[in-house]
Amino acid sequence: xxxxxxxxxxxxxxxxxxxxxxxxxxxxxxxxxxxxxxxxxxxxxxxxxxxxxxxxxxxxxxxxxxxxxxxxxxxxxxxxxxxxxxxxxxxxxxxxxxxxxxxxxxxxxxxxxxxxxxxxxxxxxxxxxxxxxxxxxxxxxxxxxxxxxxxxxxxxxxxxxxxxxxxxxxxxxxxxxxxxxxxxxxxxxxxxxxxxxxxxxxxxxxxxxxxxxxxxxxxxxxxxxxxxxxxxxxxxxxxxxxxxxxxxxxxxxxxxxxxxxxxxxxxxxxxxxxxxxxxxxxxxxxxxxxxxxxxxxxxxxxxxxxxxxxxxxxxxxxxxxxxxxxxxxxxxxxxxxxxxxxxxxxxxxxxxxxxxxxxxxxxxxxxxxxxxxxxxxxxxxxxxxxxxxxx
Amino acid sequence: xxxxxxxxxxxxxxxxxxxxxxxxxxxxxxxxxxxxxxxxxxxxxxxxxxxxxxxxxxxxxxxxxxxxxxxxxxxxxxxxxxxxxxxxxxxxxxxxxxxxxxxxxxxxxxxxxxxxxxxxxxxxxxxxxxxxxxxxxxxx
Numbered sequence: 001x002x003x004x005x006x007x008x009x010x011x012x013x014x015x016x017x018x019x020x021x022x023x024x025x026x027x028x029x030x031x032x033x034x035x036x037x038x039x040x041x042x043x044x045x046x047x048x049x050x051x052x053x054x055x056x057x058x059x060x061x062x063x064x065x066x067x068x069x070x071x072x073x074x075x076x077x078x079x080x081x082x083x084x085x086x087x088x089x090x091x092x093x094x095x096x097x098x099x100x101x102x103x104x105x106x107x108x109x110x111x112x113x114x115x116x117x118x119x120x121x122x123x124x125x126x127x128x129x130x131x132x133x134x135x136x137x138x139x140x141x142x143x144x145x146x147x148x149x150x151x152x153x154x155x156x157x158x159x160x161x162x163x164x165x166x167x168x169x170x171x172x173x174x175x176x177x178x179x180x181x182x183x184x185x186x187x188x189x190x191x192x193x194x195x196x197x198x199x200x201x202x203x204x205x206x207x208x209x210x211x212x213x214x215x216x217x218x219x220x221x222x223x224x225x226x227x228x229x230x231x232x233x234x235x236x237x238x239x240x241x242x243x244x245x246x247x248x249x250x251x252x253x254x255x256x257x258x259x260x261x262x263x264x265x266x267x268x269x270x271x272x273x274x275x276x277x278x279x280x281x282x283x284x285x286x287x288x289x290x291x292x293x294x295x296x297x298x299x300x301x302x303x304x305x306x307x308x309x310x311x312x313x314x315x316x317x318x319x320x321x322x323x324x325x326x327x328x329x330x331x332x333x334x335x336x337x338x339x340x341x342x343x344x345x346x347x348x349x350x351x352x353x354x355x356x357x358x359x360x361x362x363x364x365x366x367x368x369x370x371x372x373x374x375x376x377x378x379x380x381x382x383x384x385x386x387x388x389x390x391x
Numbered sequence: 392x393x394x395x396x397x398x399x400x401x402x403x404x405x406x407x408x409x410x411x412x413x414x415x416x417x418x419x420x421x422x423x424x425x426x427x428x429x430x431x432x433x434x435x436x437x438x439x440x441x442x443x444x445x446x447x448x449x450x451x452x453x454x455x456x457x458x459x460x461x462x463x464x465x466x467x468x469x470x471x472x473x474x475x476x477x478x479x480x481x482x483x484x485x486x487x488x489x490x491x492x493x494x495x496x497x498x499x500x501x502x503x504x505x506x507x508x509x510x511x512x513x514x515x516x517x518x519x520x521x522x523x524x525x526x527x528x529x530x531x
Binding site: 131138251 | 396401403432439467473479503
């Protein structure tokens, strides 16, 4: 039985920066533009904010620097850093803080410039200061080849094929073709994915997400604040939230699953729903293999059956489980090399009925957004949100 | 080709010094928890299974099999000049799955389950980094 949403925190505002190439904006400017945009979307202003959340992409001293830049007066802050999944964790933390009476209007921002002056994407995994660094950064390891290790093992154990992985990119590209802001808008075929250059066997170039400037923001409010908004019907209730960290398990890492095997059940249990109830999913898509493993781990199909599930066309608009209808990180946007924020934003659009018309799930009432941060080849943070339409 | 993969100095600290000192003399050692007997990886002086900080450094067989691998056709930075190379997890006979490179064979001959043995490539500072090559047929 689904959780009673009346007294739960709501996502009242969302904003995705329309830019994908922003050489003339500074990092704080991007955070500010998306933050103000999300507040305006909710019908709120910076002076309403009493809690601020950001992750490792924020400049300087993180939350302290950005609160100063934005002129915020906050009594609650959270700078949880779990890579690209951070922002989904922030929503869960904001909802908990609101339930505990700690704050009423929480602003969460993300911004980044990996195309035009941010940190280089795809660098070596593990830094010198990380305890694992000397044992993992010697090998020419980079983001694609580390995810490729997970893909290769999944193929070995379950017979997953490159064509099946390609179907994930095909679905994303069809969705992106309806998104005027998408970085890649051309529909691609399985053959085009397989013919694209091999980056790290078995992952092709088109198995990889895009690298874009940009950002996004979300505003989470208390049910009391939501009721007083001009458009409370545009709010999405935070029904369930789960988090987990998967690590190398004392050198016994299992590359065939993600931390979603733990964060997913926690979110479903809190929301009181099952995978069969979900009408739309935003699934973190740093690479096609990330989507495939996450779908299995969240229980949308059996472990090892992700290949045949995506091959059926399930992920396309109109299919059994439409995913990433904005085009996702594979085609639309992956600002700051962190795709979690845009996963939340598209789920909220779906629940509001504000997705692009061709990909809108009719009457969407229940959506799931999932983030994976870190590296599937070693250790990851994971956060799952289940969101409901406010009737 | 792959025998000349980049080697750079490693950060050695008090916790990991026994591991790196062993590599300098061509030996792969693994930390074993004195309290619970668990073999640990990555090398450290803390047992994540029982919270003991008492470890002993035990010589390993240097043998294992490939758990997963990927061929990078064109690397970045210093690796750009050394393409194609193989990043792999080798499951040591002692249990741990160790991130490494596979050398000493054509990259296209590498496969999951392949038997491999450790080789050492010295750094300028003295410690050696550990890579793996196919175990010759009949080797003991």
